[in-house]
Amino acid sequence: MSLVLAEEEKQAHHLRSTLRSTGSRLDQEMRRANQAESKAEFAELRVQELTSRVSTAEMGKRYAELDAARANEEIRRHQMRIESLEREVKQLQADIRILERQRNEADESASRARDTARKFQIELSKQQTKEQGIEQGRRYGSKKWFVTGHNEGWDAGYSEGFEDGRDDGFEEGRQYGIREVRESNPGFKQGHKIGRKEGFESGRDQGRHEERERALHAFDEFFASEIDEDDFTVTSFLIMSFANPLPSPGLGSGRRRPKNLPSLPLSAFSPPSTGTSDMFPLPPTPSTLFPGEVIDAHLRSEAPQSAGTDLAGTEVAGVVLLLNNLGMPEGLQSSLLQNVRVLSVAAPFELSSPIPSDYSAHSESSIPQSLYTSYTAAHEEPEARSQAIETLKWAFSNSRLIDIDVQSDVMSNVSKYEVFEDLLMKATADLSRDKKVPTVLSNILPPPHDLSLPIVKLLTHPSYRNYQAHSAALSLVPNLYVKFTPPMWNQAVPGPADPTSEMDQHREWKRKIKMFIGPVLEAFGYERIIFGTSPSFAAPSFPNPADWYALVRESFAELAVEQDAIDAIFSLNAKRIYGPS
Known part of the structure; x- marks a missing residue:
């Protein structure tokens, strides 16, 4: 009986051992099954990913084919545009040659205009000098008639023959002679002063107007004698444009020249400040204009060494010295006076x-x-x-x-x-x-x-x-x-x-x-x-x-x-x- 029990116990141990071994193998197989399932899922994901990449690649290929087609079309359009631009360049080169010929013709015309303008400038300078002489003579006559009218009266002054100065100076002198009678009337004194000033200016302006008319008449005669009829169009238009910016009725009516050519302003013979060339209409000649002497009217006392400096050969005749304080620095005046005259101090x-x-x-x-x-x-x-x-x-x-x-x-x-x-x-x-x-x-x-x-x-x-x-x-x-x-x-x-x-x-x-x-x-x-x-x-x-x-x-x-x-x-x-x- 004990042997049977021992045998059964032995079999039971064997069965338990077998059962444990079977459980272990079952666990191992289950783990392998799980790993196989994970690998299968991973493989499925890879397949899906690869499928997506293949789809994307196919779409990219189609897009690349479309881009290539568009690029070819753009190339063809650019080639056509290049051919068109080449034709335009050839046309522009032809136009440039035409414009160069026109520019050369314009330069020749401008050269003729400058030559004529030089003549006008010389003649106008003469007329202005003459007008200044007449004005100085009128001033002298006015002053002389003032003194003569006060001291000698109308008859003695009239015999001197200064008709232009009579209205300007004699009446003023006559009024000065009777001023004592009316000195007590302030209103008359003030009115007389204003009236005399207005009368003097009116007479002076009238005289200037008459002399200007005579000068312009002489200028017209010179204008008619010096200008060729062929060159008149360009030159007259140039001069009249400077003299009067408004349209001239003389040009529209076909007249050869204006009846009274106006006096040309200074700007007509100076280069425009914003022009494209410093040579229009006359070349500047800065090398010919030098002052006879120079007064340095703004010299700070901190820079006495610059007093009397040679300015390109022009003499510095004096300075105006601006001081740092209310007194002149000691020794500065004597040192300056050795070099240059101090005209004033501030x-x-x-x-x-x-x-x-x-x-x-x-x-x-x-x-x-x-x-x-x-x-x-x-x-x-x-x-x-x-x-x-x-x-x-x-x-x-x-x-x-x-x-x-x-x-x-x-x-x-x-x-x-x-x-x-x-x-x-x-x-x-x-x-x-x-x-x-x-x-x-x-x-x-x-x-x-x-x-x-x-x-x-x-x-x-x-x-x-x-x-x-x-x-x-x-x-x-x-x-x-x-x-x-x-x-x-x-x-x-x-x-x-x-x-x-x-x-x-x-x-x-x-x-x-x-x-x-x-x-x-x-x-x-x-x-x-x-x-x-x-x-x-x-x-x-x-x-x-x-x-x-x-x-x-x-x-x-x-x-x-x-x-x-x-x-x-x-x-x-x-x-x-x-x-x-």
């Missing part, structure tokens, strides 16, 4: 400071003295403006001349200009008419400017249009002068031009300077422009006086001004207002 004062109570001019000095100041953006504030007006009133009452260095950009900014103009008007409002104190503005010719702005854009730029308008408005202020000093352009003044350089800084500066000269010259005339070599007090560096002089002289010369204008700008105007009275 002492500084501050617009924002209270009125000096102990100021007095240095009467012991034989050199005329005046005052100068600087106007900055800080003086545009209401409180500072009120103080500046009061101080400027004091300066006008205590000085024979006021220099104002304008360090605010009033020429291109409307609001700044209005503030500055208001300051000038209020400061001079209380001055009597007999007290004529000249005011000289510096650093507005040329004004501050951006050199990167080309001339073509500058013409239509608001800053330049404001500059033109403000120049015209300032010219209406009595006894106002403008100094031509080195500008604040954040660059050193360039030296003489290099003939081999097309973009020389000297030429570029000169073009810009001529743009700014034009409005001031037209508004002020050359009688109120003064030359100086030192820059504004806001500029720390000093230019080479010879370089600045060369720029200014060539600029005016290329604007075709006359010799008397060059002499006035560089010396005579400064002598007149700065020299001893």
